[in-house]
Amino acid sequence: MPELNAKSHTLLCELKDINHCFVLPNGNPVTVLKDINLSIYREEIVALLGPSGCGKSTLLRILAGLIRPTTGHVFCHGIPLKGVNPGASIVFQNFALYPWMTVLENVEIVLKAKRHPRNEIKRLADNSIRLVGLAGYEEAYPRELSGGMKQRVGIARALVAEPEILCMDEPFSQVDALTAETLRAEILDIWSRVGKKLTTIFMVSHDIKEVVNMVDRIVIMGSNPGSIRGILKNTLPRPRDSRTQEFLNLVDRIHHIIASAIIPDEEILIPPLKLPAGVLLEPLPDVSINEIIGLLEVLNAHQGEEDIFRLAIEIHKEFGHLINIAKAAELLDFIDTPKQKILLTELGKRFIESDTEVKKRLWKDQLYNLNTYKHILEMLKRDPEGRIERDHVEEEFVVHLPQEDPAKMFKIFISWARYGELFAYSEDTGYITLE
Incomplete structure (x- = not known):
């Protein structure tokens, strides 16, 4: 323009x-x-x-x-x-x-x-x-x-x-x-x-x-x-x-x-990176699980649809950060974002109206669909002791997501995985293990 x-x-x-x-x-x-x-x-x-x-x-x-x-x-x-x-x-x-x-x-x-x-x-x-x-x-x-x-x-x-x-x-x-x-x-x-x-x-x-x-x-x-x-x-x-x-x-x-500019209605095609193992990992937006769930709660109260800017004003969130929350929820297939709207998907509605145990199971199922989690889970399964060091995971992020901060990515990665009970992580040992 x-x-x-x-x-x-x-x-x-x-x-x-x-x-x-x-x-x-x-x-x-x-x-x-x-x-x-x-x-x-x-x-x-x-x-x-x-x-x-x-x-x-x-x-x-x-x-x-x-x-x-x-x-x-x-x-x-x-x-x-x-x-x-x-x-x-x-x-x-x-x-x-x-x-x-x-x-x-x-x-x-x-x-x-x-x-x-x-x-x-x-x-x-x-x-x-x-x-x-x-x-x-x-x-x-x-x-x-x-x-x-x-x-x-x-x-x-x-x-x-x-x-x-x-x-x-x-x-x-x-x-x-x-x-x-x-x-x-x-x-x-x-x-x-x-x-x-x-x-x-x-x-x-x-x-x-x-x-x-x-x-x-x-x-x-x-x-x-x-x-x-x-x-x-x-x-x-x-x-x-x-x-x-x-x-x-x-x-x-x-x-x-x-x-x-930020959430275009038409999909923008980006050529995939040529990665060593042929794996294309998704960067995870830096938002909390509570923020994602809170967004779904508000959308459900609005009959599953709202303008993103009106929503930012209502929930007192800076709109750039709200867009990050929306990107995270969309990555998990809980919402869709046509034009300026945020729409709750059927899966998102089912998730938000379920009890805690079902929420965790649905969350875990969606993590299985993300290459980032698939890749680390495959590494865990291949390891004879069923564990991976934090440094090893961060090295994978350095290789596959070179523009992301690996320490920050690891923190988000662990937080999302713990909520879905996908695997466990010990700060004391520095190991991820299958749960």
Whole structure:
């Protein structure tokens, strides 16, 4: 999808041909960002929106200069960025405050690091604290503050350096809904003030309504690897009312784009890997059994069908994580996911309406259908003592699933197997055995 009517303001930053890889503990590289090209202009708010694990936070840190991309370049005012972006400040998701410092000291630390004159540090810090409504709390420690107040300190610390661009990594996700609503309004008020240096906000979010409420351009990302699927211009006039039909229409449009990108209705054919033993193992989504069962319970209560985004709001799950839960349930044939819908299959309905013993038997039966479990079970049966070391299983994951973290895969693998009583695992001996 092409970018629609990009703002005509002065170009501030550019991300050109950005690719980024991480190295897993097993030594295998995994591409987290691929072919990213994005322009950031003055006097706009831009948001990255997409599923968990698509590289949103990594891309924000690349723009801020905290991470150097594997390939590609960041430009600020047309000049290649070397090191930390001097015009950017970050508000982190988890507050990132120094617990041994007071509110004032947490804000002053930025100016001290920049070697500001001592007589200016106190004045600028006081102004920033007052700007976010924390006057009177200068001598308080983080442990004395609520989540919302801690985030205000984080915002004050980011603003005290008078940045051109304010980078925010899911800044409202750790506070309650009412506090988040207040903070959004205050950020917009600070951004819109005349005469301030701050001109641009670049934020990461998973909340579609939050994005529609705040931003001018919405960058929709896909995953595996992280890439830009499309850029939408938000032309709704400010202040925005989330109850209007225009607002709801844009929310629905974004829902549709994301659903099409993450859980496409048409099957995407991927050439199988040529594996040493001719085995194609399935990566297991990193979700708990309780989350899978909980999803089936909710679907059953909804007569077996629900829109995935309405469901995310109802059960208070970030939609990217809900999609992972849905993928796990679909892997076990308990649900189907046509378009934006999640449908409970007959097997899923039978599973959720059964008692515990029948649930375990049905779960075990579905594990037998997965190559990952078939492969390990065959190894167990071939072993004279009927046991396999954990290290041996993780080595199999390294060989057959080179882009997965083998330790994490093993943890999920064991959890699912234990619920179905497929085999036993002893932490003390490090062995898997047939049960």
